[in-house]
Amino acid sequence: MFDSLSDRLSATFDKLRGRGALSEVDVRGAMREVRIALLEADVALPVVREFVEKATEAAVGQNVLRSVTPGQQVVKIVNDALVEMLGGGDGAEPAELNLNVNPPAIIMMVGLQGSGKTTTTAKIARRLKEREGKKVLMASLDVNRPAAQEQLAVLGTQSDVATLPIVQGQQPVEIARRALQSAKLQGFDVLLLDTAGRLHVDQALMDEMKAVADIATPHEILLVVDALTGQDAVNVATNFSTQVPLTGVVLTRMDGDARGGAALSMRAVTGRPIKFVGTGEKLDGLEQFHPERVAGRILGMGDVVSLVERAAETIKVEEAERMAMRMEQGKFDLDDLRAQLGQMKRMGGLSGLAAMLPGVKQVKQAMASGAADDKHLVRMEAILSSMTVKERQKPEIIAAKRKIRIAKGSGTTVQDVNKVLKMHQEMAGMMKKMKKMGGLKGLAKMFGGGGGDLNAMMEGAGLPGGGLPGLPGAGGPPGLPPGFQNFMKTKK
Numbered sequence: 001m002f003d004s005l006s007d008r009l010s011a012t013f014d015k016l017r018g019r020g021a022l023s024e025v026d027v028r029g030a031m032r033e034v035r036i037a038l039l040e041a042d043v044a045l046p047v048v049r050e051f052v053e054k055a056t057e058a059a060v061g062q063n064v065l066r067s068v069t070p071g072q073q074v075v076k077i078v079n080d081a082l083v084e085m086l087g088g089g090d091g092a093e094p095a096e097l098n099l100n101v102n103p104p105a106i107i108m109m110v111g112l113q114g115s116g117k118t119t120t121t122a123k124i125a126r127r128l129k130e131r132e133g134k135k136v137l138m139a140s141l142d143v144n145r146p147a148a149q150e151q152l153a154v155l156g157t158q159s160d161v162a163t164l165p166i167v168q169g170q171q172p173v174e175i176a177r178r179a180l181q182s183a184k185l186q187g188f189d190v191l192l193l194d195t196a197g198r199l200h201v202d203q204a205l206m207d208e209m210k211a212v213a214d215i216a217t218p219h220e221i222l223l224v225v226d227a228l229t230g231q232d233a234v235n236v237a238t239n240f241s242t243q244v245p246l247t248g249v250v251l252t253r254m255d256g257d258a259r260g261g262a263a264l265s266m267r268a269v270t271g272r273p274i275k276f277v278g279t280g281e282k283l284d285g286l287e288q289f290h291p292e293r294v295a296g297r298i299l300g301m302g303d304v305v306s307l308v309e310r311a312a313e314t315i316k317v318e319e320a321e322r323m324a325m326r327m328e329q330g331k332f333d334l335d336d337l338r339a340q341l342g343q344m345k346r347m348g349g350l351s352g353l354a355a356m357l358p359g360v361k362q363v364k365q366a367m368a369s370g371a372a373d374d375k376h377l378v379r380m381e382a383i384l385s386s387m388t389v390k391e392r393q394k395p396e397i398i399a400a401k402r403k404i405r406i407a408k409g410s411g412t413t414v415q416d417v418n419k420v421l422k423m424h425q426e427m428a429g430m431m432k433k434m435k436k437m438g439g440l441k442g443l444a445k446m447f448g449g450g451g452g453d454l455n456a457m458m459e460g461a462g463l464p465g466g467g468l469p470g471l472p473g474a475g476g477p478p479g480l481p482p483g484f485q486n487f488m489k490t491k492k
Helices: 003-017 024-042 045-060 068-083 117-132 148-159 172-185 202-215 231-243 261-270 292-297 304-314 317-329 336-347 351-353 359-369 374-385 389-392 401-412 414-437 439-447 451-460 482-490
Strands: 105-110 136-140 190-194 220-226 246-251 274-278 286-288
Touching: 003 068, 003 292, 024 045, 024 068, 024 374, 045 068, 045 261, 068 261, 068 292, 105 117, 105 202, 117 148, 117 220, 117 246, 117 286, 136 148, 136 172, 136 261, 148 389, 148 482, 172 190, 172 202, 190 202, 202 231, 202 439, 220 261, 220 304, 220 401, 231 261, 246 261, 246 439, 261 274, 292 317, 374 401, 401 414
Parallel strands: 105 190, 105 220, 136 190, 220 246, 246 274
Antiparallel strands: 274 286
């Protein structure tokens, strides 16, 4: 997400960072580039105008022009303005759902048809159940779209969340009344109401939503908007915010939105916080919206905190403990390499990790040139899966004939097999060095000297201190296993 905007802003600020001193003309020229970049990203014009005016006013101040590092100061000013635009700043915490009420807490989902309301309802329910231990009930009030109620029931089964039994012929207000009664009688903590949508905003849609809201008196009314619709998403949000008392926004398909205009405009236009962003169709593809972290991604600063959180959620405890023990012993075989590749895939693969890594520009360039993408992970996993258990445990026995067999079995070449083996040798050598350096405590040094804070975050996340399992080194694009750059040179 935000790829095109991030690239444009990075190019603009690279010019400023390369200058020893800046004049007011330089700053205003850079701000014009920022203005164009935001407009090209489909950010609403009034939002762009206010943003650029505030940032320019702060950036042309004497403190910036006389600063030792004026280019960095301008970047900080733009970063702070982005955070404010997105609803953060001044120590503000990310917007949370209002669940501190007498149960059940009622959350009403609204939006146009096709925006992803039903899937988002299931994602939020799963998140509340797994992360906060809430007893959640979902109810579909959509009697217009064919099989809408059945779809929510299926998603409820997949996420192990209760859904209100379907009674054919009932209308939305009746379903809402029955759902509220069931939630109270059965002691549910949260009730999620998935309302119907339309292809466009019309009075019938609004009247139905108001009738449901009058019966349910929801504590949260979340507007679900498809980020891919760009400027139209902002128009939809404006229409809904004038009709119903929204408490927050959920942006779906953010992983497919390279421009990001909807996210940057939504807070300013609606006056309501973005609470979640949807990334993908899977039920775990939902992230809490953090303005500071998003601003960091846009400006190419990475988002290590989110990376650590994702690692804590996806890395299997047994694998992490086993890897920690083997690291202490200085051991590393091809089964360990295979496990690390699996961890990278669970964390979103190269594409999912790229935007979170500091120095993301190099990673993007490698992926854009075809030098690094998730196909490489698939190919490497195929090579490792084509080996016998004994070969993975004792790579030294893999001679020429074995390499030919492995290459044929994985649909690759002997050259590819050799590159995987070389990567393993480099990583195994690193593990032996780690043992001499003091085991896991030495792993922080592999992050280019910046591992101290990361080490503390990892320990706070409950992971083996020092680094991300599956991302142990820096021998190429930041955060990729040593030796991985050699394998990426393979032709597709």
